[in-house]
Amino acid sequence: GGGARHRNTGRRIERLAERLGAGVFTTASGRGAVAEDHPLYCGVSGLYTVAPMDALWREADLVIALGSRLEETATFGWPEDAAQLPVIQAVVSEESLVMERPGAHVLGDAGRIVDGWAALLAGHRATGDWSERIRTARTALAQRAADRAEEAVKRVPEGAVPVSQVLTALDRAVPADRVLVQENGLQDMWSYFFPHYVLGTGGGSVVPSEQTPLGFGAAAAVGVRLAEPAGRPVVAVVGDGAFNLFRCELPTVADAGAAVLYLVLDNGGYGWLQSNLDRVSGPASRFSFTTPRPTGTEGVALAHGLGYTRVTHPDDLPAALSTAWQRVASGTTAIVEIAVALPDTPPGMTAASGDFPLRE
Template sequence: MTPTDSAGYASAWHAAVDFLQASGVETVFGLPDDDLVPLKALEPTDVRMVLCRDQRAAAFMAAGHALRSGQTAVCVIGKGPAAANVVGGLVEARCSGAPMVVLASGTSASARGSGAFQELDQMAMLSPVVKWAHRVDHPDRVVPAIERAFLVAANGAPGPVYLEFSADLLEAEVVRGRPWRLPRTHRPTPDGPALETSLAALRASRRPVLLVGGGMRHRNADGQVERLAERLGAAIFVTATGRGSVDEDHPLFCGLAGLYAPEESHPLWAGTDLVVALGSRLEETATYRPGFAGPGTDVLQVNLEPAEVSAEWGGPVVIGDGGAAVRAWLAGLAEEGNGADPEWADSVRSCHSRSAGRVAAERRRVAELPGIHIAEVLYVLDEVLPAKRILVQENGLQDMWSYFYPFWSCGASADSIVPSEQTSLGFGAVAAAGVKLAAPDHAVAAFVGDGAFGKLGADLDVLVDEGIGVLYIVLDNGGYGWLQAQLDKGGAGSSRFRFVREPAAAGDGRPGPYHAVVDDRVGLKKELWQAAQESAAGRVAVVWIPVRLEDVPADLTEMEGQHS
């Protein structure tokens, strides 16, 4: 839509909807206030409004949509408890770098402090968890506030913005006297001296490791990170939120870093002389030993925001876009040969192949055991889904099998959406709906526990009504398996407190438009294949798989032993 030079609007919400249309926004998530003015503004447009039953779900869906699409997502809410409900979603969006704008209702200026209905200091509550929070009271300030909100959300390190329209603006005319300034994402190139310093570090390294974080999502479409690794003879690792940023089938890819590092990669981390961290805050799970470099190893960090550079590590710092930095390095290294130690490159390729061999051996082992094991669930899921697929993950107990490469791998045409370091329960289960709407040509499977799946609540009906075909693989351990495992590990297995119930048996009633419970391996492939077909046709499909608490990745068990 081409913006006009000027326009008048019946309300701030009508102005906001016009901006959304001009910006190319096609989908909005939310649950508006009971004045319903946002819906009246949307009614004559072709913007899709996914009406959620819970504002928490709307925020998670919007964050999922932003992570997959790379575009700013929009969430529309009311005031008071509605604003409180989106806090968790905003925290996830902030920590995962999801560009998102929450448009909210607010108490009128004249009624503040009077005990007005649902009056709450929403600015004080939400300001700490967003990049920018702003309240608009006067119609003359609506247009610039909308423009700034979307500019801030998409630029720098992407993240959420909160914009509140007071009730005074529900019927106040808003005039725009110039064309909209439409949002554009700016990707600043690092300055020359910083690039020269970082190039010197790359040239001097003989045993380099590339660590790709969530900040590189949508910044590596042409595979330049893989080319840099080939040029340097470097191992490629990702953080959890960095999954999907590189081709995990590449022979130099070695899995996740830190807590989720496969055991075959530990010698690489012990031997590296330089870690190149692209778009990562280097949070605790990404730097957990032994799946990360030891003290004294230089870490070359590239980040858009100075505040997101970790001060825990020595080494050069580059402020700027990770994609631009990698392009500059490739140009600077164009005339040089591979400076890596040849034995290092061989070790990297060996790590990749030995990890695959260990997983294949584990699958053969569990195939001889009774019952269904999660390693084989992932194997069958890999078989039944098409190459263009997205796995949306949680971070509980059994669902963490998918974190340990290569039990699950994201190839060149695949993607993976993973919760941020905050790991809000239910984020993946709900965000999968937004992911599917952002990628309608991909199969979307959510790999979740039963506790996380329960967070969908009434919004499962929203997916059904909207025809959002997500395939849910629900690992049913009877509740919150991670907490129960911690309770058992602490010797309190006989405690009067329990986080789980007995796993469901076949035939238990479960919600879902297409539903199956699989408790033996005979029907596993058949049921997952059928469910995948149902979801491809736009139908929500839910496959429940009873699992045992002790069915956890060996890598995770060993890490916990070292941590305890």
């Protein structure tokens, strides 16, 4: 969880997992705490866990939760009978303890706790076939992700770009130590689903977590840029609805000299709301939350010396991102506005439904 970030010196958490043969999940706010290219890494827990990884939770004997409050998004999809899955929860203070599940509680710094456990397990080697079960699930997940990306390409009409291809192009264009700042929308959630987006070596992540006002990520990226060392890439993946709320701050971005790469996924408005409306009312509704229209971003960006490109075809995406990143690397914010299609939903849902998506 988020409380384990910056507590994983020397990859101590991964070493503990290796001794136990344990799969490693993070919460959304805990991304960056462990290496996502590690062979035991399984993705984001709870809301963002999809088949076949979700089966691991039903088969597990024990959960060790490091620095997590175990909020409902992190435990969504766990076995409904809490007694089935005991938890050892290690947090720094008692107000973060969750008492609904059986198990033990340890108060202290996550890194020091892991060091203590590792010392007790010195010489221990993992036994059984659990590690192989994890590897099998990872292989199946990779194939499922490839199939899902291929399906998305077929579903996206001409004049739009599949979101999975946006994430692939981002990974190729921007150095691996980038910090990804995420938003609170529908299609930007693709980046939460492993392995569609994998934090690169030394990569970081900032998420809205429990504070989810629309536009958080777009604004927070400026603060992240100013706080991070010069030269470290900062990328914000945001929906056009969120960016619409933030666009009036572009003059401030220019004045601050904050060089951020913004990828704006433009589906014409508020995709989450439109998806719910379509599910309830169908196409006959007289209301609409998504209407294709000029965004006005280009004029504001160019007027303040910021980079701007609009992409409506997948073939144009690599060059657009490469050029935008070069501009950001030279010290200027760049905005790449990308036309996307509303049916191109994230891989963990068939439809947005109230607080949580309907599971596939």
